Each structure stands twice: as C-alpha cells, then as structure tokens.
Amino acid sequence: MKNDQMPPTRRTLLRLAAGLGAATVVRLVAADSAGTPFQRPAPPSAATAGPQAAALRTRPLAYRLRPMTAESPPRYRPAVPPVRTRPFEELPDIGRAMVLSFDDGPDPLYTPHILDTLRRYHVRAMFFLCGEMAHDNQDLVRRIADDGHTVGNHSWTHPLVTTLSRAGVTDELGRTSDVVEKLTGAPPLWYRAPYGAWNRNSFEIGASLGMEPMAWSLDTLDWTEPGADTIVRRVGQGAGPGVVVLSHDAGGDRSQSVAALRRYLPELLDDGYRMTVPQRR
Template sequence: MPHGRRAVLRLAAALGATATVGVLAADRFTTPDPAGGAVAAPRDAPAAGPAAGPQARAARLNPSAYRLQPMTAYAPPAFRRAVPPVRQRPFLSMSGVGRSMVLTFDDGPDPRYTPGILETLRRYDCRAMFFVCGEMAVDNQDLLREMDADGHVVGNHTWSHPLIPKLKPSRIRDELGSTSEVVERALGTAPLWYRAPYGAWNRHSFEIGAELGMEPLAWTVDTLDWTEPGTGPIVRRVLDGAAPGVVVLSHDAGGDRSQSVAALRRYLPQLLDAGYRMTVPRR
C-alpha cells in the first residue's frame, strides 16, 4: 500500500479513537452483534516491516489451537480480567496510578531504531510497552529478550499490521495467535496486552484477544511520529499531552524512526524533571 494511503488510515483511526473512546471503564458485551461479521482481507492490506522469511511464513500458516489463561494478577488496579463476555472498547488510559504515564512503541522490533530507544529507557531507568508485529519479531528475537530483561512489557500488534475490520475471524486469530507464539517462544510467556493496527478494532478482535488471554490497550496521546514531522513536533506533542494516566503512542519501526529515537532522548528527562513516573503493568 502506498505510504500516503497508510498515513491517511492511521490518522483517521487515531482521530476516531480519541473522539469516541474517552477514559474507559471495563465495558463488556452482553449480547452478540449480528452485524459483527467481517469481509475477506483486501489484497493491499497494509503491513509494517519487511516480508516474512520462511520461519515467519511457517508460523503464520500453521497457527496452533493457542489459548492462554485470561489476563493475570499483575495488571494495574483499573484493569480487570478479560473473560467472555469481553470488552467492546479498548482501554485508553490508566487510572489509579498517581502521577504516572505509559510510554508505548508500535510496529517493531527494528534493529535500526529499537536499540536506541532501549538505550535511552535504560539510561533513565524507565519501563515502557512495546507492541510488536510478528513478522518483525520472528527475526529479531534478541531484541524481544532485551526488552524483557530490561523490565519492559512486550505486547501483540498482530503479525503483518493489517486492517483488522477487513479480516475474517480466522485471519484475526492467525494474526494475533502467531505473534503470541513467537513472543512466547522467545520469552517463555505470551503477551498479555494487544493493540489493533491503526487503532481499528472490531467485535471479533476483542473476543479473540480475550480468548488468547490479552487485554486491549489504545492510547491517549498520539505523537504522530509516523508522519515524520521532525523531532521538535514529536517532543511538543508529548509534553503538551502529559497528564497522570495517559498512554503515549510512538513507533520504533514501520518507517524512518530516527526522529522518534531522538525525541525520546529529549522529552523523557523533561517528563521526569516535571515529576512524572513512567509505568507499565506490574509483574
């Protein structure tokens, strides 16, 4: 898909999530949605990262009947177990965490940019969440292990970064389940959080995510770093949006993310000097 079209999809999804979700409670489905079916994926479904290699294709084409226990006990107090009936909207922010913020990075890991982000987080002894794509993770499992060793949370961002509402339920399960398997092989435990590409969720994604033991997390502040606006605008968006409980969306792959790496080096010490603490779901 051309870069411009992908950017439009991202912007529309981000604006829609911000306008409609709000600070969320644990909303759940009570009745099935008869209109919740999905059509087949388009041929030009967007993807983040390079084409998958043989190992990646094998993982994607042969998903297991993968199922985890729903959620875990180490989530923040505002987050509850995802057991059917499941949530109908993602979490957008965290409550009950004091003067804390959550930094999240999508689409990686990418050996060109992820190490720089990890180095900055390590320098300031901060934790973050990384929502990884399976086709990137399968060939960069050393970076997954580095994230885990540093205390970061590794989440699921599907295998190939498709537009979820355009997929059949079986494809959604394949995208999420295959990525969870790669993470579990690398770390010994599967992801407990997931994020829909472009912020585009549907009923099936919530149901399948819950079956895989994951909670859905969106964001409060979009840095728009995927538009490559320059380091300064990224820094300003984070500092202007800083508030207790907000979730910041950035990227460590999917394009030239050198601005994202440089921006983190600038805004993170400023947030810390302002009294904010970077937090993640507790182990």
C-alpha cells in the same frame, strides 16, 4: 511493520480510534511493584536529568489493573463473557505517572537506541510488536523482555483487522502470541489494534488468547516524521496523570522518535512524572 507506507485511510482510522477512546474506566487495585526485573546501571548525572528526577527513578512503578481476561479459557476458544468492548486508554488515579508505548517493532536500527535511553533513566515501557518483526529480530525481543518492558501483541503483519474474517484475526493475533511466548517464555497479556481500528472480532479473539486491549490517550504522530522538536512539544503539551503515549520504533525512519525520546523523557521526569507499565492481577 516493515513498510511504513500508510494507507490513504490512516487519518480516518486514527479519528475512528479517537472516537473509540472513551474507554471504560477501570480501577487500579495495587501500587508500586516490589522491584524491577532488570539490572540498573549507574544513574545519570544531575546535570543530565536533575536531582528530583534521579530520586524519582529509584521508585519504579508498575500498577495493576483488574482485567476481564484473568480467568480466560484455553487459547483459540471463545472467551467467557464479559468481554471488553472498549480498550484501556489511560490509567486513572495513579498520581503523576504516565505510560510510554512503542509500536511496530522491533527494528534493529531504532529499537536498540530506544532501549538504551529507557535503561539510562531506569524506565520501563510497553512494546507492541508485530509478529513478523519479532520473528526476524529475535534477540531484540529477548532484550526487550529482559530489560523488564511489557511485550504486547500488535498483530503479525499490521493489517487493518476490521477487514479480516475471524479466522484472519485469529491467525494474526495467535501467531504473534506464539512467537512472543517462544522467545520470552510467556505469551503477551496486552494487544493493540493496528491503526487503532478495533471491532468485536478483535476484542473477542484477543480475550480468547488471554489478552487485554490497550489503546492510547496521547498520539505523538511520529509516523508522519514531523521533526523531533514537534514530537517533544506534543508530549510536553499532552502530558498528564495516567496518560498513555503512543510512539513508534519501526515502520519507517524513526530517527526523530529516537531523538525526541532522549529529550522529552528527562523533561517528564524533572517535571515530577513517573513512568510505569500496567500489570494484571
């Protein structure tokens, strides 16, 4: 969102999201993708990231989940049951692989730096875009997609969706899916509720738009601007197989998030973690 002044209830909502975090465990049904959709630049030197990380980065991962909305009906119509009642929160049984995700963008000041770092290390991530930001920064949306990242739906204006009517949720999610499809050629297949506040309407309407809900299991809390050192420490302490990391590339001063990514990403790779994005079958 353009203005990152968080409502007083954000901490409460984050606790609510954590309570919802016991997401239904899903089975992964396939392993590595056949290739990567973006051109790879020359790998960084061993002094920068280490030979082990360089070797791992030649093996991009894209795991496939079996979603409930694979055969979803036309958009804006009720989804045929079953509809998920908990978001995906992690990717189980995938070894030492993790997911990086960024919310609220794209932002012309910070998103390009994050994309540069991901490209440098040949890593793909998930970007949950706000529709109004996507509309105002269309070239950045195209760049995110062209670099092979997963473009997700984060609503149009970043509202607290639990306070909206069904028509309001449909408008927020539908408009965002429309602009993403217009700019990238495909509608988003994943969405994330602002503030991690989910309800039945958001699950059902998201499913009617052909999207699966994605939450997170490691919150960097970078929106509080705690300092790059703190963000790096949180990622290092919370890293683990299947972990989904939540960061932000917009909504305020995200210079700390940019600086932290430059530090923790090569550290994760050197520790033997691989970065992946979920794909649907």
